[in-house]
Each structure stands twice: as structure tokens, then as C-alpha cells.
Amino acid sequence: MTVADYLLARLKSLGVDHIFGIPGDFILPLFQAVGDSDIEHIATCNELNAGYAADGYARLKGLGVAVVTYGPGAFSIVNAVAGAYAESVPLLVISGGPSTEAYRSQPVLHHTLPGKYDASLKIFGQITAYAALLDDPMQATAQIDEALRICLSQNKPVYLEIPTDVQVYPCAEPTPLQRVPALSDAASLAAAVSDILVRVKKGTRTVVIPGHEVHREGLEDKVRALLDKTGLATASMFIGKADFLEQHPQCIGAYQGAGSLPEVSAYIEAADTVLFLGVVLSDFNLGGFTAQLTDDQVVNALDQQVCSSTGTYSDVPLSDLIDALLEALPAGDVDAAAPRQMFSHKADLPYSAVPDAPMTNKRFYDRMAHFIRAGDVVAADAGCAINATHLQLPEGVTYLAACYWASIGMGFGAAFGACFAIQPGQRVIALEGDGSFQMSAQELSSMARYNCPAIVFVVNNQGYTAERLIHDGPFNDIADWRYHQLPAAFGGTGLDVHTEGDLEAALAQAEAHTGPGPLIIEVHVDPLDASEAFTLMSETLRSH
Ligand SMILES: Cc1ncc(C[n+]2csc(CCOP(=O)(O)OP(=O)(O)O)c2C)c(N)n1
Numbered sequence: 001m002t003v004a005d006y007l008l009a010r011l012k013s014l015g016v017d018h019i020f021g022i023p024g025d026f027i028l029p030l031f032q033a034v035g036d037s038d039i040e041h042i043a044t045c046n047e048l049n050a051g052y053a054a055d056g057y058a059r060l061k062g063l064g065v066a067v068v069t070y071g072p073g074a075f076s077i078v079n080a081v082a083g084a085y086a087e088s089v090p091l092l093v094i095s096g097g098p099s100t101e102a103y104r105s106q107p108v109l110h111h112t113l114p115g116k117y118d119a120s121l122k123i124f125g126q127i128t129a130y131a132a133l134l135d136d137p138m139q140a141t142a143q144i145d146e147a148l149r150i151c152l153s154q155n156k157p158v159y160l161e162i163p164t165d166v167q168v169y170p171c172a173e174p175t176p177l178q179r180v181p182a183l184s185d186a187a188s189l190a191a192a193v194s195d196i197l198v199r200v201k202k203g204t205r206t207v208v209i210p211g212h213e214v215h216r217e218g219l220e221d222k223v224r225a226l227l228d229k230t231g232l233a234t235a236s237m238f239i240g241k242a243d244f245l246e247q248h249p250q251c252i253g254a255y256q257g258a259g260s261l262p263e264v265s266a267y268i269e270a271a272d273t274v275l276f277l278g279v280v281l282s283d284f285n286l287g288g289f290t291a292q293l294t295d296d297q298v299v300n301a302l303d304q305q306v307c308s309s310t311g312t313y314s315d316v317p318l319s320d321l322i323d324a325l326l327e328a329l330p331a332g333d334v335d336a337a338a339p340r341q342m343f344s345h346k347a348d349l350p351y352s353a354v355p356d357a358p359m360t361n362k363r364f365y366d367r368m369a370h371f372i373r374a375g376d377v378v379a380a381d382a383g384c385a386i387n388a389t390h391l392q393l394p395e396g397v398t399y400l401a402a403c404y405w406a407s408i409g410m411g412f413g414a415a416f417g418a419c420f421a422i423q424p425g426q427r428v429i430a431l432e433g434d435g436s437f438q439m440s441a442q443e444l445s446s447m448a449r450y451n452c453p454a455i456v457f458v459v460n461n462q463g464y465t466a467e468r469l470i471h472d473g474p475f476n477d478i479a480d481w482r483y484h485q486l487p488a489a490f491g492g493t494g495l496d497v498h499t500e501g502d503l504e505a506a507l508a509q510a511e512a513h514t515g516p517g518p519l520i521i522e523v524h525v526d527p528l529d530a531s532e533a534f535t536l537m538s539e540t541l542r543s544h
């Protein structure tokens with residue numbers, strides 16, 4: 001067995017069946033090993049999209065892998081890796097590298113910066129939890145194991161740069177990977193729980209809001225159990241949208257500061273305590289910092305730390321905290337006065353198409369609430385993600401969006417990756433702004449190449465509406481693509497939607513769509529048509 005075989009055997013044992021990436025001469029031995037293994041290589045059109053695809057795959061399967069060549073390949077994936085770092089996604093990036101001898105003598109090889117052969121290692125050191133050059137073949141397998149342990153225990157990207165000769169160096173077969181439990185300080189956990197318990201008992205209203213860390217650590221059932229026992233109200237947010245809770249009777253709706261429906265923000269902002277579980281309290285999540293919450297109201301458990309106005313408690317893993325709260329918090333009744341499932345777009349609101357009416361965003365998402373069903377994986381980018389926040393998802397939908405790092409085009413790349421992580425019968429639905437889609441649109445051809453029957457909606461509002469609402473100018477216009485005609489070049493099927501009647505016809509086709517390849521549905525809306533939440537969020541961003 002070689003070091004490359006060892007790495008692949010490890011990945012297979014961790015549930016990785018696909019890796020995303022693009023070959024180059026410094027990584028060819030590893031690609032040969034992939035070809036000889038039972039892991040499938042999925043080619044994207046560029047490395048950035050490989051990173052996005054592996055990120056989407058990781059969000060569904062718990063580990064994603066991208067493989068790139070040295071230099072141009074590695075530098076092209078940097079933005080996707082930074083996004084995975086920001087949003088705590090377990091992503092392994094494997095980069096090839098010149099021979100170990102070349103690292104020592106630093107000749108003028110293609111793809112290299114002589115004197116700075118370590119530039120990639122330094123860059124990835126900034127945006128991963130572990131970055132190593134495997135230049136000592138005797139240490140290589142131990143470093144691979146260390147990288148994977150860190151990746152899986154911290155839910156962060158890691159980076160391995162492997163010189164060509166080390167990729168083919170012989171090594172022993174892997175033994176089972178020893179996992180490390182997260183650092184947990186019992187006294188600190190007890191103090192955090194007691195802080196929260198005092199607040200819950202003393203106050204009259206506590207709201208519990210889960211965020212992206214709950215998804216990443218698979219804590220959905222624990223959060224549900226906590227709500228069921230305590231009767232406390234909950235809400236769904238922009239980043240880490242609580243797809244698993246939006247139908248829960250205690251879910252009051254979507255919370256995004258001033259971007260919320262008024263009943264939702266009024267209820268949450270009048271609470272004594274808002275307990276955020278794994279939520280990033282960023283500007284976007286709080287509606288451009290319009291959330292009317294004082295430090296005294298907020299308890300925030302994020303990144304192994306619980307912070308409140310009365311204390312900071314370190315080394316408290318979210319999973320342990322929720323377990324302890326489930327034990328400690330008293331059973332309680334549901335607040336009958338709490339609003340219930342306040343979302344702008346809901347399946348239980350009747351929708352009937354007005355055939356000749358031009359499409360608007362509001363009507364599109366009202367209709368999507370009826371189209372999306374249990375089992376779907378829904379990915380969204382930019383403006384679509386803002387709107388999707390206010391769309392109530394059915395139980396059993398998995399939602400993917402990178403709303404914190406907010407790199408446009410990520411949602412579509414993630415949708416491509418998701419095509420390889422789903423179970424038979426599950427659909428992948430992408431909700432794309434036209435500007436976002438132009439960032440990673442080539443993967444439509446990859447969807448056709450691998451016969452992925454994804455359903456891709458492209459909302460054509462002729463450019464960057466999110467930016468138009470903040471500061472408009474010709475810089476927010478984009479090339480006027482005929483998105484529904486892309487399948488003629490890329491493969492798949494395309495449909496054009498101008499009216500509500502067109503949308504009905506397109507959705508009938510989408511319901512029956514099983515391929516070959518993707519179905520792209522171009523939906524035309526007015527360039528300045530934006531939902532209330534979208535407008536509110538832009539207003540607050542304008543003042544930044
Ligand atoms: C990689 C990257 N470049 C630029 C931006 C800035 N940006 C944020 S939203 C946006 C426009 C998105 O346009 P579109 O996908 O068409 O959505 P719309 O706002 O029109 O609904 C841009 C350019 C970004 N977030 N990410």
C-alpha cells in the first residue's frame with residue numbers, strides 16, 4: 001500500500017464515496033490511486049467549485065474531500081476553504097506538490113514561486129484547523145490521521161500537501177482511526193447550566209434558537225427533545241436555518257431582527273432570555289444588527305464557549321450543554337400566547353396561479369412553499385437565500401446555504417456536491433440568483449455529465465439586486481444570458497418562465513423530471529422586485 005492508498009482507505013472508512021477535484025501533474029499519482037479505489041472522482045470545471053461541491057457534500061455526509069494540484073489548483077480553492085472555516089464544515093483539501101527534493105532546492109518549476117514554495121502552506125494555515133506538508137514519508141500516515149481527527153472533532157477544514165514521491169511511498173495498512181472527544185470542562189459546564197437555569201426560572205419568557213453548529217454536530221434530535229420537555233418557544237434564522245424545526249408547534253417563525261415579521265421580533269425581543277445554540281451573531285443573521293436584544297437578554301453558546309452577561313464558560317461542547325440542559329431545565333407548558341409558525345411563505349396558505357400575471361418574488365416563494373417536499377435538499381444563494389429564510393420548509397427537508405461567509409455561487413456548487421450525497425429518490429433543488437449562478441454556472445455541465453436530475457431555478461432579475469438596493473449603478477448589471485438555453489450547450493433541459501401560468505407548466509414538468517441531467521427553470525422578475533425582508537436588510541446594510 002502507498003501513502004495515497006492509505007489516505008483513500010481512511011476516507012472510505014469514514015463514509016467518503018466521492019472526491020471532487022481536478023488533476024495536475026503534481027497530484028497524478030493520487031488520482032491514479034483514486035481510479036484504482038472504490039472512491040469515485042467527480043470532476044468540476046474549476047477548483048473553486050470543487051471546494052463548494054465538497055463543502056455541500058460534507059454538510060450532508062459529515063466529511064467532504066477536494067483534491068487539487070499544487071499552486072494554481074490550490075490557490076483557486078482558497079475562497080471555498082475560507083467559507084468552510086467560517087461556517088465550520090469538515091472539509092479535507094488534498095494538494096499535490098513537487099518532489100521532496102524540489103522543496104529543498106526550490107528549482108524554477110511550473111506552478112511554483114521559487115523561494116516561496118511554502119506560500120500555499122502558509123495561506124492554508126490561516127484558513128484551516130490543520131495544514132501540513134507531508135515531506136517526511138515516515139510521518140505521512142500519522143499526519144493524515146491527525147488531520148482527519150482535527151477535521152472531524154472540530155468541524156473545520158484541514159489541508160494536506162503531499163509531494164509526488166510521498167504519494168507513492170509504501171506504508172502499512174491503516175488500523176481503526178482513534179477519535180478524540182471534544183475538550184469538556186465539567187465545572188465550566190455546570191456553571192453555564194446554572195447560569196441558564198437561574199435565568200429560565202427567574203424570567204417569564206425564554207426563547208431557544210438553534211444555529212449552524214446544531215446541524216454540523218447532528219444535534220437536531222437533542223434540540224427537539226429540549227423543546228418538547230421545556231415547552232420553550234423557538235425560531236429559525238438566516239444562517240443555519242432550522243429546517244428540522246419549522247413545522248414544530250413551538251416554532252414561532254423566522255427571526256432576522258428588523259427583517260422578521262413583526263409578531264416574531266416582538267415576541268423574541270420581549271423575552272428575558274434568548275438562548276442561542278450554535279448561532280453566529282453576525283450582521284446578516286441579526287438583520288444588519290437591527291435585532292433589539294440587550295447583552296443581558298442574550299446567552300450564546302458557540303465554538304465550545306457559553307457567553308452571557310454574567311459569565312463566560314469555556315470548553316463546553318454544544319452537545320454536552322444541550323444534554324445537561326435537558327436534564328436540568330424544568331418541564332414546562334407551551335406559551336399559548338406565542339405566535340405560531342409565522343413565515344411569509346407557507347404551504348398551508350392557499351395558492352392559486354393567475355395565469356397571465358407576471359412573476360414576482362413573493363408569488364415565486366409562495367409557490368415554492370407548495371413545491372418543496374419532505375426529502376428534498378434545497379440549496380440557495382444570495383437574494384434567494386434571504387427570501388428562502390422566510391419560506392417555511394416541510395419536515396424532512398435539508399437546507400444548504402452559506403449565509404455567513406456569503407460567497408455567491410457557493411449554493412450552486414454545493415447543490416452539485418449534494419447530488420452525490422443524497423439517497424435514491426431525494427431531489428436536489430437549487431434556488432439561484434442570476435448573478436450568483438453566473439459565478440459557478442459551468443457546473444450545470446457537470447450535472448449533465450454525471451446525469452444529476454437536479455432542478456435549478458434561476459431568478460433572472462438582470463443583475464445584483466441585493467447590491468442595487470444598497471447602492472445602485474451600472475456596476476450591478478450583468479451579462480444578459482438566456483439561462484434556459486444553456487442546456488443546448490451544456491446538456492439537460494431548460495424552461496422559460498415569465499408568468500404564473502408559465503411557472504405552473506414548468507413545475508408540472510419539474511414534478512416528473514428524472515433526467516437526463518438537470519432541469520433549469522429561468523424565472524423572470526423585475527430588477528427592483530424584492531421582498532419586505534430583503535428590502536429591510538438592504539436598508540440596514542446601506543447605513544454600514
Ligand atoms: C464571491 C462574491 N463576490 C461578490 C459578492 C457581493 N455580492 C453580494 S450579493 C451580490 C449580488 C447577487 O446577485 P444575484 O445572485 O443575482 O441575487 P439578487 O441580489 O439579484 O437576488 C453580490 C455581487 C459576494 N457576496 N460574493
Ligand SMILES: [Mg+2]
Pocket residue numbers: 383433434435436459460461462463464465
Ligand atoms: Mg439577480
